[in-house]
Amino acid sequence: MKKAGVYLSGLLAPLLAFAAAFLDGTGTASTQNAVQPGKSFDVAFKEFTLKNGLRVILSEDHSAPTYSICVTYNVGSRDERPGRTGFAHLFEHMMFQGSDNVGKGEHFILVLNNGGSANGTTNADRTNYFQTLPANQLELGLFLEADRMRSLKINQANFDNQRQTVQEERRQSYDNRPYGKSYEAVIETAYDNFAYKHSTIGSMEDLNAAMVRDAAEFFHTYYAPNNAVLSLVGDFNTDVALRLVKKYFESISSQPPPPAVDTSEPEQKGERRKSMEDAFAQAPRIDIVYKVPPGNAPDSYALKIVGEVLSGGLSARLHQKLVKEREMALSVSAGPDERRGPSLFWISIMARPNVNLTELEGLVYKELDRIKVEPIGDWELDKIRMQVRRRQSQGFYSTRTRANTLGQYAVYYDDPSLINSMQVKLSQVTKADVQRVAATYLKETNRTVVTTLPKAKPASDQS
Amino acid sequence: MNGSRFSPFFAAIASAAALLLPLPHRIYGQDSPAPGMSKVERKNRAPISHDVLRVKLPKPVEAKLKNGLTVLIVEDHREPIVSVQLQITGAGALFDPPNLPGLAKITAEMLREGTKSRTSRQIAEESDKLGATLSAGSEFGSFVTTFRASGLSQNFDSWFSLALDVLLNPTFPADELEKIKQRLRVQLSQQRTAPNFLVDERFNRAVFGDHPAAIVSPTAESVAAMTTEALLRWHHERYAPQNAILGIAGDVRAADLIPKLEKQLAVWESSNRKDSFSARPLPASARKVYLIDRPNSVQTTIALGNIAIDRRSPDYVPMVVMNHILGGGPAARLFLNLREEKGYTYGVSSNFTARRYPGPWRAGGNMRTEVTAGALTEFFNEIRRIRDEKVSEAELADAKRAITARFALSLEQPTETLNFAIVQKVYGFPTDYWDSYPAQVMAVTSDDVQRVARKYLDPDTMQLVAVGDGRKIKSILEKYGPLDVYDSGGQPVRISSDKTTNQGPAILQQPNRK
Numbered sequence: 001m002k003k004a005g006v007y008l009s010g011l012l013a014p015l016l017a018f019a020a021a022f023l024d025g026t027g028t029a030s031t032q033n034a035v036q037p038g039k040s041f042d043v044a045f046k047e048f049t050l051k052n053g054l055r056v057i058l059s060e061d062h063s064a065p066t067y068s069i070c071v072t073y074n075v076g077s078r079d080e081r082p083g084r085t086g087f088a089h090l091f092e093h094m095m096f097q098g099s100d101n102v103g104k105g106e107h108f109i110l111v112l113n114n115g116g117s118a119n120g121t122t123n124a125d126r127t128n129y130f131q132t133l134p135a136n137q138l139e140l141g142l143f144l145e146a147d148r149m150r151s152l153k154i155n156q157a158n159f160d161n162q163r164q165t166v167q168e169e170r171r172q173s174y175d176n177r178p179y180g181k182s183y184e185a186v187i188e189t190a191y192d193n194f195a196y197k198h199s200t201i202g203s204m205e206d207l208n209a210a211m212v213r214d215a216a217e218f219f220h221t222y223y224a225p226n227n228a229v230l231s232l233v234g235d236f237n238t239d240v241a242l243r244l245v246k247k248y249f250e251s252i253s254s255q256p257p258p259p260a261v262d263t264s265e266p267e268q269k270g271e272r273r274k275s276m277e278d279a280f281a282q283a284p285r286i287d288i289v290y291k292v293p294p295g296n297a298p299d300s301y302a303l304k305i306v307g308e309v310l311s312g313g314l315s316a317r318l319h320q321k322l323v324k325e326r327e328m329a330l331s332v333s334a335g336p337d338e339r340r341g342p343s344l345f346w347i348s349i350m351a352r353p354n355v356n357l358t359e360l361e362g363l364v365y366k367e368l369d370r371i372k373v374e375p376i377g378d379w380e381l382d383k384i385r386m387q388v389r390r391r392q393s394q395g396f397y398s399t400r401t402r403a404n405t406l407g408q409y410a411v412y413y414d415d416p417s418l419i420n421s422m423q424v425k426l427s428q429v430t431k432a433d434v435q436r437v438a439a440t441y442l443k444e445t446n447r448t449v450v451t452t453l454p455k456a457k458p459a460s461d462q463s
Numbered sequence: 464m465n466g467s468r469f470s471p472f473f474a475a476i477a478s479a480a481a482l483l484l485p486l487p488h489r490i491y492g493q494d495s496p497a498p499g500m501s502k503v504e505r506k507n508r509a510p511i512s513h514d515v516l517r518v519k520l521p522k523p524v525e526a527k528l529k530n531g532l533t534v535l536i537v538e539d540h541r542e543p544i545v546s547v548q549l550q551i552t553g554a555g556a557l558f559d560p561p562n563l564p565g566l567a568k569i570t571a572e573m574l575r576e577g578t579k580s581r582t583s584r585q586i587a588e589e590s591d592k593l594g595a596t597l598s599a600g601s602e603f604g605s606f607v608t609t610f611r612a613s614g615l616s617q618n619f620d621s622w623f624s625l626a627l628d629v630l631l632n633p634t635f636p637a638d639e640l641e642k643i644k645q646r647l648r649v650q651l652s653q654q655r656t657a658p659n660f661l662v663d664e665r666f667n668r669a670v671f672g673d674h675p676a677a678i679v680s681p682t683a684e685s686v687a688a689m690t691t692e693a694l695l696r697w698h699h700e701r702y703a704p705q706n707a708i709l710g711i712a713g714d715v716r717a718a719d720l721i722p723k724l725e726k727q728l729a730v731w732e733s734s735n736r737k738d739s740f741s742a743r744p745l746p747a748s749a750r751k752v753y754l755i756d757r758p759n760s761v762q763t764t765i766a767l768g769n770i771a772i773d774r775r776s777p778d779y780v781p782m783v784v785m786n787h788i789l790g791g792g793p794a795a796r797l798f799l800n801l802r803e804e805k806g807y808t809y810g811v812s813s814n815f816t817a818r819r820y821p822g823p824w825r826a827g828g829n830m831r832t833e834v835t836a837g838a839l840t841e842f843f844n845e846i847r848r849i850r851d852e853k854v855s856e857a858e859l860a861d862a863k864r865a866i867t868a869r870f871a872l873s874l875e876q877p878t879e880t881l882n883f884a885i886v887q888k889v890y891g892f893p894t895d896y897w898d899s900y901p902a903q904v905m906a907v908t909s910d911d912v913q914r915v916a917r918k919y920l921d922p923d924t925m926q927l928v929a930v931g932d933g934r935k936i937k938s939i940l941e942k943y944g945p946l947d948v949y950d951s952g953g954q955p956v957r958i959s960s961d962k963t964t965n966q967g968p969a970i971l972q973q974p975n976r977k
Contacts, residue, residue, distance in 0.1 A: 063541050064874040065516055103504030105803045108793040110509050113861045115516070115868025118793075134516040134871035143509050161501035164806030168762070172809050172829045176762045178656045279759045280656045283649060314575075314587035323646075324583070330646055352649055379592055386594025390615055393542035397876050 006093050006120040042420045043402055045231075046238060048245075052254040053226025056245055057406045057416055059233040061399070067234025068399035069141040070130040071149070072407030074229075075222035077202070078124045078195040078261050078341070086166065086202015087210055089122040091218050093162040095129060096120070100151035104158055107144055114140060117400075122200055125340040126411050132400045135235035139244060146248035149228070152219050159212040170201050178280035182452045186287045189274045190344060190448035195263040224255035229410040233403040263341025265291060272448040277455040283330070284357055285452040288347040288364060292441045295338035296413040301425045302433040303345055303441065307335025308384045309376050309434070310347070310367065315383070317367050318347075326363065328355045340412050345441060357451060371438040375431040385427055392423065501806070503799045515868045520897050523710075523884045524717035528725050531705030531733040535884050536717040539877035545713035546613040546878050547626065550885065553738030554608035554701040556601045557675055563688060564603075565681025567701075569643065570694045571599035571608045576639035578632040583639050586629060595622035597629060604667075604676040606740065606819055608702070616714035624727065630702070631731055635694040647686050654680065655951050658764040658930040661755045662827070665949065666766040669753060669926035670823045674744040705733045710885055712877035743820050746770040747926050750944035756933030756958050757951050763835040763931035767842060768825035771919040774817040774890050780903045781911040782815060782824070782919065787862045788912065789813055789849050790826050794865075796849070797826060801841050807834045819890075824919055832932055836939045839927075846925075849916045853909045867901040933958040 045059035077088045098104040111118040116133035131141045174180040184199045191197040230249065232241055268291055293299050310318045311334040322329040330350040336343050351360055395401045402419070409418040523535040556567040575590075575597050576583040590597050595614030601607065612626040654660040664679050671677035711720070746769045772778050790797040790813025801811045808828045816822030826846075830838040854862075873879040887896045927943055929936060937960040940946055950956045 065518055065871045066875055098504065101506055101508040103506045104501065105503035105794075105799055106505050106509075109503075109505065109861075110511070112792060112794040113865045113868075114511060115865060115871055117872065132872055132875075134868055136512040136514055136516045139510040139512075157501040161803065161806040165802055165809055168807070168829065168831055169809040171761045171831055176658065176760060176829070178653070282653045282656055313591035315584070315591040320584065320587075324642065327642060327645060330649055352645075353652075379588070383588075383592045383594065386615065386618075387591065390544055390594045390596075390613065393544040393615070394613070397542060399875060 005122075006096055043233075043396065043406070045233075045406060045416065045419075047416070048242060050225065050246060050250045052250060052252055053224075054249050054252075055229045055410060056242070056249075057229065057231040057410060058236075058238050058241055058245075059231070059402060059406065060236060060238045060241075061233060061402075062235050064399070065135045065235050066132060066399055067135055067138060067141070067232060067236055068130060068132045068403040069145060070128055070231045070400070070403040070407045071145050072126050072128040072229045072231070072404075072411045073223060074227045074411050075127055075258070076123055076125045077198065077200040078263055079222065079258070080198070080202075082194060083206060083209060084202075084214065085198045085206040086170075086200070087206075087214065087218065088127060089200050089202065090163060090166050090207065090210055091215055092120045092122045092127050092129075093166055094154055094159065094215055094219075095148050095152065097158040097162060098153045099148040100153065101147050102144060104153075107148075110140060110144065116141075124196055124200055126408060128404060128407060130400055130404055132398075138236050138241065142244050142248045145230070146252065149223060149225065149249070150252045152223070154212060154215045154219070156212050159210075159215060163207055163210060166201075167204060167207055170204065170207070174199075174201060176280075178278060178282070179285050179452055180280075181276070181278065182285060182287055182450060185274055185276055185452075186289055186344075186346075186448065186450045189272050189450060190289050190291065191265065191342075193263060193265050193342075195261055196265075196339065196341065220255065221258050225249060225252045226254040227258060229407045231403045231407040231410070231416075233406070234399040263339075265342040268446050268448075271444050273451075274449075275451045275453065278452050279455045281452055281454045283353040283454065284351040284355075286349045286351060286357060286361060286364075287450045287452075288349075288361070289344040289448050289450075290441050290443075290446050292336050292343050292345045294341055295336075295343055296415070296418070299433075299437045299440070300336060300338075300343070302429045302437040303336045304426065305376075305381070305384055305429050305434050306371060306438055306442070307345070308387070309371065309380050310334035312384060312387060317370075318349075318364065321363060321367060322349065322360065328352055328360050328363070353454075361449070368438060368442045372435055372442070374435075376434055381429075381431065385423075388423060388426060501804055503803050515864060515901075516871045517901075518871050518874055520870070520874075520883055521880055523881065524721075526717075526721045526724075528704070528728055530728060530731055531703075532728060532731070533708045533888065534721065534724060535708060535710045535881065535888065536715065536720060537710075537712040537877050537881045537884070538715060538717055539712060539880075540714050541877075543616045543714050544613060545616050545619050545711065545715055546881075547611065547623070548710045548712075548878070548881065548885070549610040549630070549707055550607045550710070550889070551610070551702055551707040552606050552889075553703065553706045553736060554601065554697070555605040556603045556678070557606055557740060558701070558738060559675070559678070561675075562685065563693065564678045564685045565647075566685075566689065566693060566697055567601040567608055568603070568681070569640075569647075569686075569689055570635070570697045571601050571610070573635050573640060573643060573694060574599050574610070574629050574633045574698075576643070577634045577636040578628050579634060580632070581628065583636070586625070589625055590622065593618050593622040593625070595625070597626055599630075603679045604816075604818070604822075606738075613713075619715065627727060633694075633698060635691045635698075637691050640689065640691055640694070644686050644689065647681065648683065651680065651683060651686070655953075658757060658760065658762070658829070661757065661930045661951055662764045662766045662928050664953065665753045665755055665930075666768070666823075666825065666926065666928045669751060669928060670747060670768065670770050671744050672747070674742055674820075676744060676820065676822070700734075700736065701738075703734045703736045704728070704731045706736065706738070708885055708888055710881045712881040740820065743773075744770050746921075747924055750923055751926055752940050752944045752946045753926070753928045754933055754937055754940050754946060754948045755928070755930040755951060756948060756956065757930050758932060758934075760832065760931045762829045762831055763838070763929050763936055764827070764829050765835075765838065765842070765927075765929050766825055766827035767925050767927045768813075768815075768823045769919070769921065769925050770821050771815050771824040772817050773819060773821045774886075775819075776817065776821075778915050778918070779817060780900075781907050781915045782817075783866060784859070784862050784904065784907045785849065785912045785915050786813055786815055786824065787866060788854055788858060789845060789916075796845050797828075797842070800845060801828070801830075801838060805834070805837065805841065807831070807838045807841070811838075832935050835929070835931065835936045839939065839943065843922055846916075846920050846922055850913065850920060850922075852913075854912050856909065859907070859909050859912065863904050863907065866904050870901070934960055 120129040599610040614622040811828030813826035815824040
């Protein structure tokens with residue numbers, strides 16, 4: 001799923017953001033029964049709930065002199081209404097604009113001057129804020145998150161300033177780069193329900209229309225302790241940390257729960273197609289998506305396996321067929337994005353210029369059909385399990401990855417222990433499950449195809 | 464993890480500064496609307512531990528194999544995985560023959576496309592089955608080719624021997640080379656649609672001139688000229704163990720591993736090859752402006768700077784501190800001014816590249832077209848300010864604290880520890896280099912900061928590159944110096960401007976050299 005963040009380090013534009021959920025640290029965790037003697041893969045944590053409803057997850061780990069703090073709010077662009085797209089993310093930027101005891105811009109200054117790093121991100125289903133700091137600055141992270149949860153300061157000048165910043169983020173990540181608008185075209189075509197039909201970055205018109213008084217109401221409604229999860233991972237003593245968490249957070253007032261969002265989608269009855277031109281593109285891109293169940297539904301695990309069979313690693317089927325054997329594509333990726341509601345199984349192909357796109361699309365469907373009728377190989381199942389374990393271990397060196405993952409699973413599915421059980425669930429997927437979910441979901445009537453074509457040059461440019 | 468980690472090492476770390484002397488009132492460019500009063504503010508009420516957490520970086524186990532290969536091992540048993548990084552000096556893109564830019568890079572990327580005993584597909588399947596990763600590359604401008612592998616510790620022996628087969632016995636099959644060439648041809652055309660590529664290409668050309676570090680990409684001609692024989696020769700001559708460092712981090716036992724490496728790597732024979740590169744780029748001596756016309760662009764991508772220092776320069780640490788204050792991240796002056804106060808951009812920063820030869824200090828970012836003039840004004844205002852005014856003691860102390868306190872975070876990743884060790888080796892620093900580094904940072908004075916800013920950030924000789932809609936920004940850029948205009952294909956062109964009359968033909972010329 002495409003995320004928008006408060007700050008992008010370096011000058012690079014973000015890469016395509018729908019890579020398989022495995023890759024972003026939110027996907028997987030390993031299991032106790034796969035553990036070598038003497039090694040623990042599990043992320044141990046304790047849970048608490050404060051009197052004001054704030055859910056607290058503490059995971060003590062002294063292996064490095066650092067800790068990460070993450071506050072995950074149960075709000076995202078799915079909570080927006082028509083005419084106000086982009087608001088949840090714009091609001092995320094306002095969380096760095098000062099509160100009672102922290103000046104505008106001082107958040108980054110305090111964190112960075114003490115050796116830490118910080119950021120915030122918004123997607124359709126949640127908004128999170130995180131810091132990694134040296135262990136001796138435990139109180140600083142808690143103070144900063146509590147102060148803005150309690151007493152955010154919003155004024156017109158700062159709101160206008162961040163509106164401009166977000167509009168530049170939109171230009172940089174969407175409007176000024178090749179294929180920047182393909183993502184929005186796909187979700188607008190595939191989804192019927194407004195919740196997921198619009199992008200998190202929002203439209204320029206809606207960003208222009210955003211009003212500062214809406215921000216105050218948004219804060220009041222969604223940024224309450226009972227609508228958030230605080231996760232801490234790293235080098236602290238759990239009792240000490242809990243005492244400090246209570247000191248800083250427990251007196252923040254709870255609020256009535258925000259309105260529930262309906263993300264349900266009517267069943268799709270037929271294929272949808274859209275073709276668009278892109279002035280910056282040099283070669284066609286094809287996006288093929290299928291509507292699939294929410295991120296934690298039983299079938300979602302088998303769909304993750306399907307994605308890996310198709311595009312996980314250079315031995316994967318679509319890479320071998322389209323890139324190596326037929327040389328019709330430059331690259332291909334496939335897999336389900338992870339949403340709390342109806343998700344998309346997303347296949348994206350960067351085609352070679354001048355290839356027959358109908359033939360290319362047909363080759364993809366042939367590979368999908370193969371998965372439906374033939375069991376996948378044992379070696380394919382094995383390789384996925386091995387790859388998932390390695391990626392998870394690589395990710396879990398980082399306290400930030402663990403803190404963010406715990407917070408996300410708590411907000412998404414009310415189940416932070418998924419950080420440890422995800423890999424069990426993946427390992428329980430059978431070859432028959434893989435065939436079944438491919439047949440159930442990856443079918444024509446459930447499909448949306450968006451083709452992005454290089455814009456035809458005016459005659460004068462070609463001479 | 465990227466290959467350039469060890470050059471601008473600290474410059475790459477997000478950094479901080481507390482600025483906040485009142486800014487002098489300025490007149491804003493005519494294109495930029497007067498901003499609201501969105502001011503950065505410090506309340507100083509947060510509970511902070513005033514100690515900087517002192518951390519000692521773990522020292523890797525070091526060995527030299529009989530074939531001359533240097534081995535560095537960082538044991539870390541937290542996670543059951545191992546990461547391997549091999550850096551081969553003399554095999555980097557900097558040494559590409561002038562007619563074959565990309566040879567080092569393509570040789571590295573082709574390693575896994577076939578060995579004496581395995582096809583491309585077998586390598587892909589085996590490494591995926593083992594849950595391993597294998598990759599290699601050489602960045603343009605780099606002395607080294609870097610080969611990487613990672614995987615689980617439980618099957619380390621299997622994937623490590625696959626990695627060695629790929630490293631030592633590649634055959635660069637002609638049919639696989641042809642496939643890669645086909646893909647590269649498309650990529651060469653696609654990269655010209657990305658403003659970041661266009662700005663890098665022109666900026667490197669502007670600051671490096673004829674130095675080989677000016678090159679940032681293969682060409683259609685060089686791709687066509689690549690042959691299996693050329694790749695084999697490059698591999699045979701330049702992948703030499705006596706010029707390489709093998710770094711291993713993760714769940715291994717050094718004492719067991721070193722004798723095994725001695726055995727497994729015995730077939731990699733040393734040679735007499737020793738490559739050095741003496742050509743040093745000189746800073747451009749006069750201001751020059753380049754516009755890359757990208758019609759339909761809704762932003763202007765800006766880069767400005769000039770050649771500064773190499774990694775062993777005594778000015779390195781003061782430059783780290785100076786850059787930190789000026790543009791090293793979301794608490795630095797450029798970010799606070801151009802984004803937090805003016806709202807011109809999503810991101811703006813500066814960095815510098817310091818390798819075995821001097822590289823550039825550079826600032827830049829993406830600005831909406833309409834505020835191009837205002838953004839350029841502010842870039843130069845900030846450069847003049849750090850040259851003309853001494854940074855306050857508070858701002859300096861904050862920067863030094865940020866840099867030294869950041870060491871704690873690097874202990875989360877064993878590969879970071881390994882990178883520190885590799886930098887120390889590659890540049891021949893004393894073995895206590897990183898232990899004494901915090902003290903070097905703390906010794907930097909505000910005079911040092913001003914001195915390096917004046918020495919390396921000279922507005923009169925800076926090279927300024929802008930990628931954007933030429934009709935709208937040409938007249939703005941012309942005010943900054945002699946202007947050359949190119950199209951996105953890299954060819955000189957003449958364009959007219961919406962605002963002023965045609966300025967006459969653009970002239971293709973190299974910046975003057977000192």
